[in-house]
Amino acid sequence: METVENLEAINLLGLNQKNLEDFFVSIEEKPFRAVQVMKWMHQRGISDFSQMTDLSKSLREKLESHCVIRAPEVIYEKTSQDGTRKWVISVGDKDLIEMVLIPEKNRATLCVSSQVGCAVDCSFCATGKQGFSRNLNLDEIIGQVWVAANSFGVPRTPDSRPITNVVMMGMGEPLLNFGPVVDAMNLMMDDNAYGLSKRKVTLSTSGIVPKIDDLGKVTDVALTISLHAPNDELRNKLVPINKKYPIKELIEAVKRYVEGCSDKRVTTIEYILIEDVNDSLELAEELCDLLRQLPCKINLIPFNPFSESEYKKPSGNRVKRFQKFLQDKGYVTTIRSTRGDDIMAACGQLVGQVNDKTRKKERAENKLKIKAKTI
Template sequence: MSAPIANHAQTAKVNLLGLPEEKLVAFFETLGEKRFRATQVMKWIHQLGAESFDEMTNVSKTLRAKLVECAEIRAPEVVEQMDSSDGTRKFLIRVEGGSVVETVFIPDGERGTLCVSSQVGCSLDCSFCATGKQGFNRDLTAAEIIGQVWIAAKSFDQLRPGGPRKVTNVVMMGMGEPLMNFDNVVDSMNLMMADNAYGISKRRVTLSTSGVVPALDRLNQYTDACLAISLHAPNDELRNELVPINKKYPIAMLLDSAKRYIESLPDNHRKITIEYTLIDQVNDRPHHARELAELLRDVPVKINLIPFNPFNLSNYKRVSNNAMRRFQEILMEEGYITTVRTTRGDDIAAACGQLAGTVNDKTKRSERYRAQFTKAEPVRILAP
């Protein structure tokens, strides 16, 4: 998977925030220390929110001094924290290089879901997603990914003895395509689920992918997190327009890979979550719902319908409530568990599909989209 950690004396300081347990053990072995030191330090960082080695009172002064010389605990910088009227919280987080990514916390009763970003921008170009319009800069490091969980937990005073457990679920559904940043995402998810870190259940950590099939085919070797597929269309012709990676990995190939992943898990009762963003007059017609029901007939799924959330640089429109309700009814009549995602945080541009951040775009894609959008081209209906 990831390259082994180089000798600390030959490199810059190692950021311990992003190291999963086995890599933290390997790091301490290079210092001539026993593996229990990794457990101690991991708990201090992820369960108690330590920002310096001086706080680690059960670690010897000698080791703490050694750590100061060769290691650090460095989270990305919070530029701004925005709170919605519905309780949603968005963090604008500056990462190395100056770009800003977004992380969103969504409360729902006793459940608190954190939507985490994996890339600066997105290397894909889905037509209905604000992130894709921003272009792409780079993958986030493991420290920058797990740092989003660390920041959110600290903001709710969760990282202290007896602190309230606000972040109960994590979804890799923020900016970027997680499977295009495989090693760092896997390391981060393993930290989320580690007993000595955040201890989040494997049923409460979800990776969402648009369909990077080769990476999905090897995912079960490294994690047993839950899986969500960003489908958004019931056929290849329409999905090619909405999710361009479909041209390389079409729906049948993607669903076969997803089935193999879910069937490989020791827990045989889990389902794949199918995410389907409904766009007015594009993919929201009753015949789309019936086609989707037929497509998924032999796949263990539950379906999450997401109303399109408008943003700048898009001419798509939000689905009507009637069309949304009819689409859901058809799927439920066909026997599918079908939920509608409540739009949360749209007053702070934190709703699904709205995350954009500030990307130092290497692709020039953002410039092209702005030029195209000024022409005010009408929305094209992609299917009859």
């Protein structure tokens, strides 16, 4: 058995409950210490072991010598005119990620990143234009929740819930970082940590079909599908992963996920509206036909412009016309309010800074230079 003397300093934020229990056993402590430390870390926001007063002095000293509780470094924070808050966080190697907190009357929704950049490269999303560096570790994902919760003040009380909802909709495709994302969501829902209900934790995916099936085997968090088109020809252009997992396979996987949930579950379909691309009433009718057998609601998201895209945001009248058509067909359809666009924190605008190992951004910039020379 490995002893505490030869252990390197370990970041306890990067351990789920099982791993934390194993850690305490490895240093010849009782497994129940894991729950005690989890409550101090996640419920109270404490990172100083000396303040964990229900631990023995000898254990506190042992932890101080060999462990840390360390979230990623916040290097920038800004608040929008509408109250939306954005953090830029360093995760090392010149990689930066972003997370966004959207406050409303009775809730605060945190949009969390799962990767540095994104390899899926949806054509309407600023993140994908940055390329891809790597997956985030558990401490870097749950650390975002920890930072946001602690921004309301430390120590927190165990029954405080400054973050009421978490959406895995930040930078990256969550299902392509499966293990750490699932571990992070489990901590979000753990009563010894953040205590959120499964309906308050949402995973949004572009449609990684095998991983949707895998997800259904380990959890039943709320599932949101980034659809954005009702047919394969258009979706192949907007969401390139569709070429590998076409719409029919995606819808069937979502049905299996919903059927496996213990309650009457309704999936949210996200549909970014882009002027003269996917906002016609003909496409709205196709969308209705496609979703007829799927229990769902539809969330329309007017496109949020960014410098690398030539797409345009449709007028308010076109958005409302699309919504009315869907509502008249019997679909619960909402329009997402644009929040934080003045600080580039709105849906599709998160970019961070990506040490792009795919060189995608470099190739795209070279194409633009070539195009500019020919004009």
